[in-house]
Amino acid sequence: MWGHLGNNLINLGIYEDIEQAVGVCGMNLRTLLAQEEEPGLGNGGLGRLAACYLDSLSTLQIPAIGYGIRYEFGIFDQEIRDGWQVEITDKWLQYGNPWELARPTEAVTVKFGGYTQAYTDDEGRYRVRWIPHQVVKGIPYDTPILGYRVNTANTLRLWKAEAPESFDFMAFNRGDYYGSVADKMTSENLSKILYPNDEPLQGKQLRLEQQYFFVSCSLQDVLRLHQRCGLPLAALPQKFALQLNDTHPAIAVAELMRLLVDEHLLDWETAWEVTQKTLAYTNHTLLPEALEKWALSLFGRLLPRHLEIIYEINRRFLDEVRLHYPHGDDRLSRLSLIDEFGDRSVRMANLAVVGSHAVNGVAALHSDLLKKTVLKDFYELYPERLSNKTNGVTPRRWLVLSNPRLTSLICDRIGEGWITNLDELRQLEAFGEDGEFRSRWQQIKLAIKTELAEHIKLRTGISVNPDSLFDIQVKRIHEYKRQHLNVLHIISLYHRLKNDPSLEIPPRTFIFGGKAAPGYFMAKLIIKLINSVGEVVNKDPDIRDRLKVVFLPDYNVTFGQRVYPAAELSEQISTAGKEASGTGNMKFALNGALTIGTLDGANIEIREEVGPDNFFLFGLKTEEVYGLKAMGYNPWDYYHANPHLREVIDLIAEGYFSHGNKDLFKPLLDTLLSSDPYLLLADFQSYVDCQDQVSQAYGDRDRWTRMSIYNTARSGKFSSDRAIGEYCEEIWQAVPVPVEVPEYEQAKAGLQICNVKF
Numbered sequence: 001m002w003g004h005l006g007n008n009l010i011n012l013g014i015y016e017d018i019e020q021a022v023g024v025c026g027m028n029l030r031t032l033l034a035q036e037e038e039p040g041l042g043n044g045g046l047g048r049l050a051a052c053y054l055d056s057l058s059t060l061q062i063p064a065i066g067y068g069i070r071y072e073f074g075i076f077d078q079e080i081r082d083g084w085q086v087e088i089t090d091k092w093l094q095y096g097n098p099w100e101l102a103r104p105t106e107a108v109t110v111k112f113g114g115y116t117q118a119y120t121d122d123e124g125r126y127r128v129r130w131i132p133h134q135v136v137k138g139i140p141y142d143t144p145i146l147g148y149r150v151n152t153a154n155t156l157r158l159w160k161a162e163a164p165e166s167f168d169f170m171a172f173n174r175g176d177y178y179g180s181v182a183d184k185m186t187s188e189n190l191s192k193i194l195y196p197n198d199e200p201l202q203g204k205q206l207r208l209e210q211q212y213f214f215v216s217c218s219l220q221d222v223l224r225l226h227q228r229c230g231l232p233l234a235a236l237p238q239k240f241a242l243q244l245n246d247t248h249p250a251i252a253v254a255e256l257m258r259l260l261v262d263e264h265l266l267d268w269e270t271a272w273e274v275t276q277k278t279l280a281y282t283n284h285t286l287l288p289e290a291l292e293k294w295a296l297s298l299f300g301r302l303l304p305r306h307l308e309i310i311y312e313i314n315r316r317f318l319d320e321v322r323l324h325y326p327h328g329d330d331r332l333s334r335l336s337l338i339d340e341f342g343d344r345s346v347r348m349a350n351l352a353v354v355g356s357h358a359v360n361g362v363a364a365l366h367s368d369l370l371k372k373t374v375l376k377d378f379y380e381l382y383p384e385r386l387s388n389k390t391n392g393v394t395p396r397r398w399l400v401l402s403n404p405r406l407t408s409l410i411c412d413r414i415g416e417g418w419i420t421n422l423d424e425l426r427q428l429e430a431f432g433e434d435g436e437f438r439s440r441w442q443q444i445k446l447a448i449k450t451e452l453a454e455h456i457k458l459r460t461g462i463s464v465n466p467d468s469l470f471d472i473q474v475k476r477i478h479e480y481k482r483q484h485l486n487v488l489h490i491i492s493l494y495h496r497l498k499n500d501p502s503l504e505i506p507p508r509t510f511i512f513g514g515k516a517a518p519g520y521f522m523a524k525l526i527i528k529l530i531n532s533v534g535e536v537v538n539k540d541p542d543i544r545d546r547l548k549v550v551f552l553p554d555y556n557v558t559f560g561q562r563v564y565p566a567a568e569l570s571e572q573i574s575t576a577g578k579e580a581s582g583t584g585n586m587k588f589a590l591n592g593a594l595t596i597g598t599l600d601g602a603n604i605e606i607r608e609e610v611g612p613d614n615f616f617l618f619g620l621k622t623e624e625v626y627g628l629k630a631m632g633y634n635p636w637d638y639y640h641a642n643p644h645l646r647e648v649i650d651l652i653a654e655g656y657f658s659h660g661n662k663d664l665f666k667p668l669l670d671t672l673l674s675s676d677p678y679l680l681l682a683d684f685q686s687y688v689d690c691q692d693q694v695s696q697a698y699g700d701r702d703r704w705t706r707m708s709i710y711n712t713a714r715s716g717k718f719s720s721d722r723a724i725g726e727y728c729e730e731i732w733q734a735v736p737v738p739v740e741v742p743e744y745e746q747a748k749a750g751l752q753i754c755n756v757k758f
């Protein structure tokens, strides 16, 4: 989420007033804002997307609740020691959290484990009761999420796990006081820590417990809110839309059925209709290894009733499938909610698709590929269920708050309408031809780069030249995102400069940031490689400061707000077909950075919007990637055919960047030369050639600045307001509910509260 204070001040329209008031007290507001701990409640783009969507929901005055877990320890803090990542516990709650309000009276209980019993009730109905092994209490903690200059305040409701008192007492009465405290600790472990794996996720029991805990708490909460309004549960879809952010909460399909059938006594058919009409599912990944599966043994032990319900959903679903495909075929086994191969497991994506009325991908290419690959069978069965909702980011945080200088220049020229209607940025296009405007634009970028240079000096001790091209790649470290392809290009430039010191290229600063999952060896080795190359390049007197390589530790939202505005070149270089959308790419373009990228995820739509002349395109297209792999891709062919590529790789292999140690980066090079699953070698030359075009374009500052202005001016589509508008119209049937608060207006006019005059 990042800190709430700055965002709230902006959305309330009192940022400048408070800045002044704080100044009167002899303080600086930015310094003050920097003191706030960032709630790191997610891993990367997926969680941040939800945060942007909450901002837009409030700004568009759509009543909404964002549900999640109140992790005591969020995503780890990253330190770099000797070039390696070291993980530090994120103690974001240690000094308290002033924004949250605990709501203990709204607590709910969640069951785990045990067994089920079928019986016939007084009215002769078949029923099932679930006798759990353990019960945990979920306490909601609420944080208000304010809209921009409107009276809507939505709620972020995060669940904390606690031991229920009754269980404590049982143990206590048995005289087992220590045992009861141990139980309490086990329960509280549920919301203790965020799993730091981005994608693929780790298939750990505690992770499934967390998913079920958060889903059950949230669904019970929703049903209670609905019934409090005196409405029948059959009317749930008219009042609530529940959007599943990836498969992490997909157990909601079975849990909503259980609540409706077992606890609220709806018949199966009605419950199923309510479930399907209420739920919708967003898919966020095409990586096959990231599709969630849970072993039946684990699943059945933890959620025995849900496994029965899933079997029943599956039985009915496969009967329906058979009607479509009477001659049977292996479609049935592919569509089944149960994977019968190897270690039998529940397929969470299949469960989410079957239980939802709408399924969407997050960029045009991604939605298209879903139809052709992972969800092909489902698309053929339910073609109208799949749609695209291209991601977006909030302009309030990612431009107004993070880039006040550019915001002020834009407001001077075209007013403030763009803040809530980002398409209005198009009016800036005309200023591309205005020399004075271009020079203001340049000055602002330089000022922001200078600040980042100071920050870099402070954090890493490395001096960088603010006049050099700031070439930035910040995102989770992952092989498919190919930070190591960026490194191969750095080594290529370095090697060329060493061989020909007279080579005319503009000086560049390469900035990296991103966390690696603690158990992802290859990602951690990539961090070490970046730092090792930096160590050699930054110190080499032959280079004379023409190249600098910086790895900034602990990339998070706070730090993102510093780097996106300072960027001139945005690295979006994933293997085509691997990045579902990306949102970092949008933040960069909005702040006037040019993109070097593949035709992947939302890069394609960014290129369409800003125009091919204002985008540096390279690399294989998705179809070509598939084709090459089908033909039997052999990276050695590229290594042998391209002498320059060979020089670059050999430099690493010979230990040039590792004090002569030839083993250090061997695992990375072995992967590249043996299988290279992300096709770095195939894309290398195209990338290097494209980077040479970047260098050339940067030499003409007027041309570059014009391109930069066009990137900002044409980024309107990537507002999360546009994305949320599409979800509202096409999936949720949700409309704005403006909040009129006459009392509040009166209050502002002269009410005294606690001796503070408003």
Ligand SMILES: *Cc1c(COP(=O)(O)O)cnc(C)c1O
Pocket (backbone or CB within 6 Å): 043, 044, 045, 046, 048, 474, 475, 476, 555, 556, 557, 560, 581, 582, 583, 584, 585, 587
């Ligand atoms: C936007 C953002 C991301 C997502 O970046 P991608 O480049 O789309 O992977 C990850 N982490 C943080 C902190 C972000 O702000």
